[in-house]
Amino acid sequence: MDFNDTPEEAKYRAEVRAWLDKNAVRKADAKDAEQSKTLEELLKRSKAWQAKKAENGYACITWPKEWGGGGGTTINNVIYGQEESNYAVTGSVFAIGLGMCIPTVMYWGSDEHKARFVKPAVRGDEIWCQLFSEPAGGSDVAGLRTRAEKDGDEWVINGQKVWTSGAHYCDYGIVLVRTDPNVPKHKGLTMFWVDMKSAGVEVRPIKQMSGDANFNEVFFTNVRVHDNQRLGNVGDGWKVALTTLMNERLAVGGSQGNADVAELIKLARETEIDGKPAISNGAVRERIADWYVQAQGLKFTRLRTLTALSKGETPGPESSISKIIAAKKMQDLGSFGMDLQDMGGIIRDRNISPEEGAYTEQWLGAAGYRIAGGTDEILRNIVAERVLGMPSDIRVDKDLPFNQAPKGK
């Protein structure tokens, strides 16, 4: 057992590092000027960086070169990601488009679609969003109600999508709609790509509980799309959506929150309980030990997955546990960091609070993170069903036509 690269991996890492050194600035050396202050700046910087990556085979590393990708392996992609994370660059605006939407277009789109959309997306010229969730369909996405009705060669879309990241700056999106309400819910869906600048598309930011606005509502009012914008057959939308969601699992990951065990130990040294350093308190020490064990467990679970990738094997199901643990840990650790400040824990001011307010921010943010991309409860269902082979839930609306199935408001 060791954490070393194979000779090929080491060679690739060295190439990547040399290229990054030449073309990007290390985070440690980055000045304020290299931070994007406005959305326009962020988009401009992101697009320029993405284009540079694409020219050099570092965008969509695992995709074939003919589609603008790098023609590399999954482990190449992991290594690139590890190295790039040390530099003051970002590609987050492309994550959903390249992680979920374009793979769906590549799988289900016509040759014409692929020729038109894939390369510009890889180069960062065009950004995509995913329009699945609705007020009436979150965990149960197939319960969505946005309608598309055929009108000649066109479809007319009416309805509302929600939690759409990046809708306000995206050029295109893939949208899942109901084309037949007279059949059971999974059978009446169809997928289209849509130009976000079409008449009748209205994007409104959602103000989250934390006060930030990272997502949008998207309203469709008589939005017309041509039938040739359809991805897959009419009524096959659920099958198409599964391709997208399968890719989501590969796209999720990374670190959660800025405060972890080392920061908590520091805070416990600086704060007091009953006039004594909090670090000497048994309850505090127990929590430190618990979260260390969880943090290490997550880290080494990732390394087990990477090992499988490095050997060219399919990773085992162990990676499915990560978000279940990580989101709750982020919430609890943030909350406990606030507790350690006692009454001061209510303050939300980066100039006053420890770690520039990281505990408060991650406590606020984690409430959303436990829901986004699969709630804790849905993820437990997934582990039980796909890993342990337990039966899927009984679905009372499974065989009912959608317009006769029980619904809330």
Next chain:
Amino acid sequence: MNFDFSDDQKMLKDQVRKFLSDKSPLSVTRKVLESDQPYEKAVWKGLVDMGLTGTAIPEAYGGLGLGALELCVIAEELGRAVAATPFSSSVYLASEAIKLFGTEKQKETWLPKLAEGSIIGTLAVSEGLNAASPRNTTTSFANGKINGTKRPVPDGDVADVAVVVVNSGGTGEQAISLAIVDLKGAGITREVLRTIDPTRSQATITFKDAAAELMGPAGQGWGQLQRVLDGAAVLFAFEQVGGSEAAIEMARDYSLERYAFGRQIGSYQAIKHKLADMYVKKELAKSNAYFGAMMLNDEGSELPEAAAASRLAGNDAYVFAAQESLQTHGGIGYTWEADTQFHYRRAKLLSLTVGSSAQWKEKLATRLEAKNAA
């Protein structure tokens, strides 16, 4: 990146699994539970015949000269089988302690016999209803003799040799030494203890002027003990991972076969989420144990934290899996006939065998404090 066991190690694991599923099914463990026999001789003999007792003992002392990684895969299978053998006492505790800290002569005397399985060894730490500390270690060593009582001593009723934690005079940790005691010698009385898990025997051993030899210079025993316990914590964590997997499988299978309110109980989210939680804890334990194995095998600088994390995640995973597996079975799971009890008993036993979670959390917090010095 190569954070996995090698093909050879996996092959060894398969061999051990095959042997145990053949010779040590739960019906055999039950035989030990329902009789006075301290362990299952046929299983022990089989492990010895495969050379496994000498796995990590150098060839110069009659062992196979393999490393901790090989011991880890064996441990995982012993845990899965809930095997009734003194393997852990003899191998993870006594052999490892003597290999690490014995004098050359002590190694020559004891390791070949431990390797070939002709004797059984153990480690005697605890003296009663307390986490052992330098302060409460009263078994005394002077002039080559020890006096005092150790309880519980794993396999203390059947062991031939024990590494004993003794007070050799002085204060604090400097008072503590490790001593080797031939349990066949004079001045030793043993009494079998009644415990929560009769499939692993435990005893009280009383030493009255029993002959003993210090392992190395006096006064280094407390530090030596921590190193032995760190290694054992990793190996027991693999037993806990194996045990957790077996307990989860048992619960899963039952949840598919049992119907309530017209459907499989495994189709209720209350059961599915419980089993998902069991799986999550088990995977966290496994990942921590892997790093523990790597640190133990390489004698790495992070062994103290890795061992504690392995121990804590292992305790958490197996105790939870065992108790919730029984719960999933409902009333039938609480009967004597049911096999759920083997995990329920063994999980709790293992969670206390080399120190409770409370004790290890304190150790880990102390180690992390030192590492993240102000």
